Amino acid sequence: MLLRLYSVCFRRQRTLPGHLAAAFHRSSVQSNANAAHFCHSSTQALRYNKHGDPPQVLHLVNVELGPIGASEVLVKMLAAPVNPSDINMIQGTYAILPDLPATGGNEGVGEVTEVGHQVKSLKPGDWVIPKDAGLGTWRTAAVFSEDDLISLPNDIPLLAAATLGVNPCTAYRMLADFEDLTAGDTVIQNAANSGVGQAVIQIAAARGIRTVNVIRDRPEFTQLSDRLKAIGATHVIKEEVLRKPEMKEFFKTCLRPKLALNGVGGKSATELLRHLQAGGSMVTYGGMAKQPVTVPVSALIFKDLKVRGFWVTQWKRNQLYDGCAFRDMLDDLCSLIKQKKLTAPVCNKVHFEEYHKALHAAMQPFTSAKNVLIM
Numbered sequence: 001m002l003l004r005l006y007s008v009c010f011r012r013q014r015t016l017p018g019h020l021a022a023a024f025h026r027s028s029v030q031s032n033a034n035a036a037h038f039c040h041s042s043t044q045a046l047r048y049n050k051h052g053d054p055p056q057v058l059h060l061v062n063v064e065l066g067p068i069g070a071s072e073v074l075v076k077m078l079a080a081p082v083n084p085s086d087i088n089m090i091q092g093t094y095a096i097l098p099d100l101p102a103t104g105g106n107e108g109v110g111e112v113t114e115v116g117h118q119v120k121s122l123k124p125g126d127w128v129i130p131k132d133a134g135l136g137t138w139r140t141a142a143v144f145s146e147d148d149l150i151s152l153p154n155d156i157p158l159l160a161a162a163t164l165g166v167n168p169c170t171a172y173r174m175l176a177d178f179e180d181l182t183a184g185d186t187v188i189q190n191a192a193n194s195g196v197g198q199a200v201i202q203i204a205a206a207r208g209i210r211t212v213n214v215i216r217d218r219p220e221f222t223q224l225s226d227r228l229k230a231i232g233a234t235h236v237i238k239e240e241v242l243r244k245p246e247m248k249e250f251f252k253t254c255l256r257p258k259l260a261l262n263g264v265g266g267k268s269a270t271e272l273l274r275h276l277q278a279g280g281s282m283v284t285y286g287g288m289a290k291q292p293v294t295v296p297v298s299a300l301i302f303k304d305l306k307v308r309g310f311w312v313t314q315w316k317r318n319q320l321y322d323g324c325a326f327r328d329m330l331d332d333l334c335s336l337i338k339q340k341k342l343t344a345p346v347c348n349k350v351h352f353e354e355y356h357k358a359l360h361a362a363m364q365p366f367t368s369a370k371n372v373l374i375m
Contacts, residue, residue: 045139051092079162080108103136171199183208191263205232242271266291
């Protein structure tokens with residue numbers, strides 16, 4: 001495969017939080033465009049010099065690695081997903097943006113191969129994921145600060161590790177932080193087939209919490225419903241059913257939910273609110289419909305419902321000076337993975353050099369599978 005090379009000037013890439021300085025790279029475009037294997041001196045990276053349409057502004061370039069500092073580690077990247085936030089960041093529409101030029105990717109797993117002499121928490125052979133967004137995971141290798149990474153067990157499935165840092169963490173925190181849920185309680189969610197939705201189903205099932213899972217109608221609805229039930233979904237219903245009188249009968253046999261999780265917005269979010277029990281909460285973590293959330297006045301006055309938002313990136317940043325909660329959460333999630341109670345979402349594995357395929361698939365509306373770059 002022939003790769004187009006672009007001359008890029010690298011400096012220390014900085015994301016908005018001051019602590020998060022990504023690896024320092026000295027610029028160098030290699031003459032051998034097919035050198036895809038990992039080595040100590042060079043790496044391939046998906047870089048962009050300006051914001052815009054990802055397939056147009058992203059370029060695969062060969063870059064010389066800088067030296068490993070005393071508190072830095074050399075990481076061979078193994079796999080990294082393409083998430084909506086990655087696309088939005090390249091487009092320039094996300095809430096945080098790295099300095100340009102930048103390397104794409106906010107999530108992924110890598111293996112530590114060398115460490116600086118002052119590194120204490122990591123060793124060669126450890127698997128690591130970013131602590132925060134903006135690190136730039138779409139590359140074959142990088143030198144990162146020890147403080148920018150957190151370790152995972154290296155005996156869990158690769159795809160589970162690569163997709164652990166965003167969607168399962170979002171699901172975990174929303175189930176833990178907004179309502180006091182116990183076994184037998186009910187949660188309702190839209191976008192149930194998304195990465196977050198699948199994680200919610202599995203984490204809730206492991207805790208004995210029932211889930212009412214709302215998805216859009218589609219020709220393969222039955223197959224998708226069966227797949228969600230196979231991973232622990234209690235009920236799967238079509239979105240249009242939320243607005244029908246039959247929901248009153250449904251909730252005569254199913255306890256009304258304490259918690260609603262909204263990843264869609266618009267009318268779908270309003271209907272979730274209508275079915276909450278008094279005093280419950282709706283937490284919005286996404287807006288795939290690109291429509292505002294409308295809250296009926298009666299929901300606030302007569303049912304005292306709470307309307308909240310959640311962004312896992314901000315939650316992680318709030319933990320930077322005391323990482324125990326993050327560490328404990330990852331340990332819990334990895335334990336569920338080892339018990340086979342939590343699996344990666346449905347994934348399409350794409351070779352790193354065929355990144356255009358992953359970008360195209362990830363940018364399709366309402367995609368059900370996560371596209372993961374394999375380095």
